[in-house]
Amino acid sequence: MQTLAQIKREGRCIISKIDGSKTLVRRLAELGMVRGKVVTVIATAASNSGLLIYFQGQRLAVSPEMAECIEVLDLGSLDDKDLVSLDSIPLKKSGVVIKLNGSKELRRRLMDMGLTRNTIVTVRQVAPLGDPVELTLRGYKLSLRKSEAANIMVKEASL
Numbered sequence: 001m002q003t004l005a006q007i008k009r010e011g012r013c014i015i016s017k018i019d020g021s022k023t024l025v026r027r028l029a030e031l032g033m034v035r036g037k038v039v040t041v042i043a044t045a046a047s048n049s050g051l052l053i054y055f056q057g058q059r060l061a062v063s064p065e066m067a068e069c070i071e072v073l074d075l076g077s078l079d080d081k082d083l084v085s086l087d088s089i090p091l092k093k094s095g096v097v098i099k100l101n102g103s104k105e106l107r108r109r110l111m112d113m114g115l116t117r118n119t120i121v122t123v124r125q126v127a128p129l130g131d132p133v134e135l136t137l138r139g140y141k142l143s144l145r146k147s148e149a150a151n152i153m154v155k156e157a158s159l
Contacts (some may be wrong), residue, residue, distance in 0.1 A: 001016055004041070004067040005045050005064055007045075009041075011075065013038070013072035013075060014036065015033060015034065015038075018035070018069060019071070031055070031060075036120045038075075038118055040053060045064060051064070051067050073155070075096070082155055083099065083155060084154060084155075086152040086154050087150045089154065092124070093122070094120055094122045094157055094158070095120075097116065097121055097153075098153050098154060107151075119137055120137065120157075124141065130146060132144055132146065133146060133149050
C-alpha cells in the first residue's frame with residue numbers, strides 16, 4: 001500500500017485505510033472520504049500547486065500531513081497480469097473488481113447484484129465442498145457459485 005502523498009501520477013485511487021487522529025478520521029468521514037471510496041488525483045504532491053484531488057464532484061487541496069494519513073490503492077497501475085479470478089481469493093481476503101468476463105447475460109446479472117468496476121469485495125465464507133462462496137460488498141452479503149466467481153477478475157488488496 002502507498003499513501004496519497006506517495007502517488008507519483010494523476011489517476012484514480014481507492015481509499016484503503018485512513019490513519020491519524022480521531023478528529024481527522026471523523027472530519028474526513030463527514031466529507032464522505034471513507035474506506036472503499038474512489039478519489040481522482042488531479043495534481044500530485046510534487047507539482048507546483050500541491051496535491052489536488054477530485055472527490056464526489058469537488059476539487060480538494062490536501063495538505064501533505066493529511067495525505068500521509070490516507071492509504072490508497074492506485075487503480076492506474078494495474079496490469080492484466082496482476083488480476084486473479086475471484087474464486088481463487090483466499091478466505092477473509094479482499095479484492096477490487098476490475099473486469100467481468102463471461103456471457104453478456106452473466107455480466108449483466110453480476111452488475112445487477114452490485115459487482116461493478118472498482119467495487120471492494122471480501123470473501124467471507126466458503127461452503128464445505130467449495131461451492132458456493134459468500135462475499136461481502138457494499139455492506140451486504142452475496143453468495144455466488146464458484147463458476148460465476150471465476151468470471152470476476154479482481155486485484156487482490158489488503159483493505
